[in-house]
Amino acid sequence: MSLVIENLSAAVDGKPILNGITLAIPAGEIHAVMGPNGSGKSTLSYVLAGRDGYEVTGGIATFEGHDILAMEPEERAAAGLFLAFQYPVELPGVGNALFLRTALNAIRKHRGEPELDAMQFLKVARERMRTLNMTDEMLRRGVNVGFSGGEKKRNEVLQMALLQPRLAILDETDSGLDIDALKIVADGVNALRGPNFSALVITHYQRLLNYIVPDRVHVLLDGRIATSGGPELAQRLEAEGYATIQAEAA
Amino acid sequence: MTAVRHTGAEGFLQRFEGLRARLPGRRLPWLEALREDAARAFRAQGLPTRRVEAWKYTDLRPLGEAGFEEALSSIDGGQALPAAHGGGARAVLVDGRFRADLSALDGLPYAAGSVAAALPGLEGRIGAVAPAAALPMVALNAMLFEDGLLLTVPAGVPGGVLDLLSLASGGARPEAFHPRHLIRLEAGASLTLIETAMGPEHDGTTLHNPIYEIEVAEGATLVHARLQQEGRQGFHLSAVHARVAAGGTYDNFTLVAGARLTRNEIHIALTGPGASAHMNGAQLLAGGQHADTTTYLDHAAPGCASRQTYKTVLAGRSRGVFQGKILVRQAAQKTDGYQMNQALLLSPDAEMNSKPQLEIYADDVKCSHGATVGEIDHGQLFYLRSRGVPEAQARSLLIQAFLQEAVEGVTDETARAALGAAVSGWWEREALA
Numbered sequence: 001m002s003l004v005i006e007n008l009s010a011a012v013d014g015k016p017i018l019n020g021i022t023l024a025i026p027a028g029e030i031h032a033v034m035g036p037n038g039s040g041k042s043t044l045s046y047v048l049a050g051r052d053g054y055e056v057t058g059g060i061a062t063f064e065g066h067d068i069l070a071m072e073p074e075e076r077a078a079a080g081l082f083l084a085f086q087y088p089v090e091l092p093g094v095g096n097a098l099f100l101r102t103a104l105n106a107i108r109k110h111r112g113e114p115e116l117d118a119m120q121f122l123k124v125a126r127e128r129m130r131t132l133n134m135t136d137e138m139l140r141r142g143v144n145v146g147f148s149g150g151e152k153k154r155n156e157v158l159q160m161a162l163l164q165p166r167l168a169i170l171d172e173t174d175s176g177l178d179i180d181a182l183k184i185v186a187d188g189v190n191a192l193r194g195p196n197f198s199a200l201v202i203t204h205y206q207r208l209l210n211y212i213v214p215d216r217v218h219v220l221l222d223g224r225i226a227t228s229g230g231p232e233l234a235q236r237l238e239a240e241g242y243a244t245i246q247a248e249a250a
Numbered sequence: 251m252t253a254v255r256h257t258g259a260e261g262f263l264q265r266f267e268g269l270r271a272r273l274p275g276r277r278l279p280w281l282e283a284l285r286e287d288a289a290r291a292f293r294a295q296g297l298p299t300r301r302v303e304a305w306k307y308t309d310l311r312p313l314g315e316a317g318f319e320e321a322l323s324s325i326d327g328g329q330a331l332p333a334a335h336g337g338g339a340r341a342v343l344v345d346g347r348f349r350a351d352l353s354a355l356d357g358l359p360y361a362a363g364s365v366a367a368a369l370p371g372l373e374g375r376i377g378a379v380a381p382a383a384a385l386p387m388v389a390l391n392a393m394l395f396e397d398g399l400l401l402t403v404p405a406g407v408p409g410g411v412l413d414l415l416s417l418a419s420g421g422a423r424p425e426a427f428h429p430r431h432l433i434r435l436e437a438g439a440s441l442t443l444i445e446t447a448m449g450p451e452h453d454g455t456t457l458h459n460p461i462y463e464i465e466v467a468e469g470a471t472l473v474h475a476r477l478q479q480e481g482r483q484g485f486h487l488s489a490v491h492a493r494v495a496a497g498g499t500y501d502n503f504t505l506v507a508g509a510r511l512t513r514n515e516i517h518i519a520l521t522g523p524g525a526s527a528h529m530n531g532a533q534l535l536a537g538g539q540h541a542d543t544t545t546y547l548d549h550a551a552p553g554c555a556s557r558q559t560y561k562t563v564l565a566g567r568s569r570g571v572f573q574g575k576i577l578v579r580q581a582a583q584k585t586d587g588y589q590m591n592q593a594l595l596l597s598p599d600a601e602m603n604s605k606p607q608l609e610i611y612a613d614d615v616k617c618s619h620g621a622t623v624g625e626i627d628h629g630q631l632f633y634l635r636s637r638g639v640p641e642a643q644a645r646s647l648l649i650q651a652f653l654q655e656a657v658e659g660v661t662d663e664t665a666r667a668a669l670g671a672a673v674s675g676w677w678e679r680e681a682l683a
């Protein structure tokens with residue numbers, strides 16, 4: 001198993017948001033999580049990545065058998081977990097190239113691989129950027145500073161492509177992307193597909209799942225998995241919305 | 251000795267009385283009168299207390315209590331000096347005294363040397379830009395200065411880069427020195443002056459009280475970087491007085507990383523149309539350090555521009571102060587003034603005080619100022635850590651990013667590189683320790 005979540009509950013500022021989530025992603029599988037606004041999708045991703053202020057009030061989460069909830073965020077990243085943020089953070093004054101190289105070298109160090117110098121890094125980054133249709137100019141700017149919504153998402157996918165995680169959580173990486181960008185992003189995920197790569201893809205749109213075909217689809221309602229199914233569940237949601245599932249769950 | 255504790259000024263005045271017969275230029279009546287006036291002003295004002303508005307946030311009592319003596323220079327020619335930033339031209343002062351034996355000033359296209367050696371010809375120049383009686387720190391310097399850097403770049407000459415090394419040798423007892431630097435760029439001349447102030451190597455108590463009198467003539471450009479990395483028991487009380495004529499540029503960057511108590515005053519007057527001033531600075535404070543940057547910008551002519559960006563990073567129980575006044579006189583139409591001062595608190599016990607002040611008498615001006623005090627952004631820190639960057643390294647990146655804007659404001663590349671290195675050096679020494 002790649003990711004195992006059992007009965008996970010979490011609160012923010014004392015307010016319960018996740019109310020007993022149970023979910024398992026076998027190695028090599030891609031699972032989608034859908035659900036209405038405010039149902040707790042991003043909260044789940046932050047809890048898994050280890051953000052401060054998200055208090056785990058019950059349950060467990062393991063990644064490849066390790067209790068990730070006990071790890072610092074950087075340790076989780078080093079273990080192979082990656083979160084593509086719904087709202088990528090701007091870092092004014094930190095050049096994107098320096099940021100990407102620092103992150104890549106931190107991960108390489110953990111893997112026991114030699115660090116890359118600026119020139120070696122540039123070569124690797126340019127290769128990845130070409131497939132993502134990104135320009136060199138985006139390396140020179142501050143991290144996400146002045147990036148359009150779609151550029152920010154591409155920059156997240158670039159980070160994923162460079163860091164080569166074994167578990168990627170993509171939080172609405174498709175939102176705000178044009179059709180071409182959507183395909184590029186999907187290609188980026190599909191390129192990593194393999195027996196050692198799993199992903200949790202959070203999305204509102206069935207369209208993305210045409211390009212990244214999931215093994216399972218889960219519906220999150222009020223901080224719980226209300227129902228799960230195959231890719232056809234996403235199609236049903238697209239047609240019916242959440243009303244039927246909400247009624248069934250009630 | 252109780253009197254010393256009382257106003258703090260007595261110790262310095264006694265030292266003046268004891269030294270005056272031996273101070274350089276004692277046979278020059280004009281200089282004698284200048285020192286006398288300064289002593290009178292200093293005696294009348296004493297060391298400023300926090301009841302004085304301009305000193306509200308900086309307490310000089312520890313200075314009055316230290317009981318300083320004259321410095322006994324103990325650095326000889328055999329000592330290894332830190333590497334130069336520029337092409338090798340270097341002026342060295344040890345304990346405020348110019349050291350020809352340590353300096354490298356041959357073959358320069360301008361004149362650089364000792365103030366003490368040139369005193370007879372400096373009547374009317376000393377005190378011309380920094381009036382002795384006006385400010386307590388200037389008065390203190392005027393009473394007691396022995397030497398300084400005398401520098402004149404002739405009209406139209408590009409002076410390149412000059413390193414100025416100010417070393418404190420330190421001794422068993424508290425030592426004070428008060429250099430007076432006279433810097434003049436004639437019309438169209440240019441120079442990048444990179445000053446590094448350091449020492450003593452052991453933790454001796456020192457007072458470095460430098461005064462800079464700077465004249466930038468028409469169309470001349472002076473880049474003046476000051477890197478203050480003095481010892482932990484140091485007091486650093488400086489005042490830069492600069493006058494910039496039409497079309498001239500004065501670009502000051504001051505890095506405060508050392509000393510236990512620092513007050514840097516920067517007084518710039520833009521006196522001719524189209525003159526400009528860039529004032530950038532960073533105060534990097536830890537432990538119980540206190541640093542105060544106080545700027546006065548006098549827009550006296552039309553069409554001048556000034557930009558100030560000051561950043562303070564505070565760790566431990568440190569205290570930071572920024573006071574910045576912009577005066578726009580009635581004649582100074584079309585003034586473009588900008589002032590930003592920001593502080594980053596790394597510890598709940600650190601404290602920042604800022605006091606921006608605009609005084610505008612012209613009607614057609616663009617003037618803005620802002621001040622912020624904040625902490626490291628949790629969202630940014632998490633973003634970096636989620637990419638595998640260890641927390642200490644993530645903080646370091648964010649602190650450097652915070653300082654970036656001030657460093658970027660420095661127009662000269664050599665000076666900018668020197669600053670960048672000093673900033674990362676500080677972080678490695680202090681914050682990761």
Ligand SMILES: Nc1ncnc2c1ncn2[C@@H]1O[C@H](COP(=O)(O)OP(=O)(O)OP(=O)(O)O)[C@@H](O)[C@H]1O
Pocket residue numbers: 012013015017035036037038039040041042043044086
């Ligand atoms: N810091 C916070 N303080 C209080 N409530 C919060 C906080 N963060 C999240 N919440 C609440 O938790 C709930 C779940 O938020 P979350 O961001 O996880 O939703 P989501 O499913 O990702 O929604 P969307 O589809 O809009 O992205 C929301 O009701 C939100 O208002």
Ligand SMILES: [Mg+2]
Pocket residue numbers: 041042043086171172
């Ligand atoms: Mg969300």
